[in-house]
Amino acid sequence: MTFGFDLDLLRTFVAVVDSGGFTRAAERVHLTQSTVSLQIKKLETNIGQTLLLRDRSTGGVRMTESGELLLSYARRLLLTAEEASEAMRRPSAPKTVRLGVPEDFAGRRLIGLLSGFSAASPHLRLDTISGWSAELRRLLDGGEIDLALIKREPGDGACLASWTEEVIWVEGAARAVEADPVPLAVFPVGCIYRDRAIRALERSGRRWRIAYTSQGLMGVQAAVASGLGISLLPSDAVLPEHRVLSAAQGFEPQPSSELALVKGQSKLSAEARALGAFLIDSLAP
Template structure:
């Protein structure tokens, strides 16, 4: 039965049930009532009834039912974002009162391109839920983060991995296009040899870029080498070079170079690597990081 929210001067609205939201999110993420039923330990018919009542309550069709799968409607995609946030908030509230108190220290390493996107929100939420846990963050190259992980300085590391299809260490949590980028109205992309700004040796972006340029026979020179992607950005802003750069990080006056002007780079991946024997505080933080990347895709 739906609970009713009564606000003076406003028509009462039904409240979304967290169990129904959990069912909805499971179906959306698995693409199947049958697979979702196994995840929430209910029958497919029970799930179908829950979704029917939810659709009736909202007055919207949430799924398009096809022969072997279901997919979200536009309204379903909108509800998925709300549903994930509501479930996360519910978990955070319950954890605050019922979960065993976490204590200790977690060392988290990340590359700068990743850290600026998801860590502020993750660390803020984690600090509210588990104030007794100290999180120390280190920003550096993927190679450096893995070395620190092996030495025991870090418990978790977010590292840049290779292209899709390649074997990577850890759990792949994100994938996005790597594209050629230069300054709007700049001339660097028209120079010969092509001036390229790259990260230091060991960075997968560097290897991907040099491999495709060599394979395509493009005449180039490494004009700028830096530790962080902020250095690549500076080189592009100064119109000193073009660079391989994540599509999501492009900001004016930088722009993606016309497709076909340079060989495509494909997608790159971000992996979360855990230290052997990771404690409970580290595992909880790892879960929050994975959820944050899931939210980027929703």
């Protein structure tokens, strides 16, 4: 014969054992003594075993061998039930915040940010989407992301915060490349560094050609290091394998660009505001 355990009966049983008697157990579980006695009798009837014996010398109770065996299971069942109840009281899923980041955002820098946010806000889930500035703005306008870090020209619209980014001409350190026309290693159309490089060369009257294109920062960095082309990169993306070019080589210094934290038109949730505050604090010089 099989039967299920009634958690209320098990709770009363454990209370009687822990308190040493029916009277004190009744106080603990907020029942009358007679109700406690009836519940213990019902539990014994259900399992077909005597669990407790009255100790006439002390006025308390003592467990039988069956009672001792059941006690350990009863404690585990009650603990599991409490854990399940607590889990059901929690939200079914963490609140999600969606962040757009530039394709050329340095990987190590992003890893540091994500690790810091995870430690500071373990109750939040962070989803990141990478893209170029135009794409990130479209996602913001469509409400598909909450916040975005965008590379742009300084002062190009409202933002929650902004940081200056120095940009530098670089070529491979191992060997100089033929610079007529200037071979460019660049990101796809829509990237501020690509636009800046082309406009600067055209203003100086120099010819140029696209020698290499990559969606990711690592690809452009590698192309420059291997001598495939020249590029205009943020200073934190310059590698030891790169050589900085100056006006002496015909590459005039360029004004700084800007990394801006922007939001869409809708009101930010408390979770998105928390992410924004974290980014503002973490990206400060």
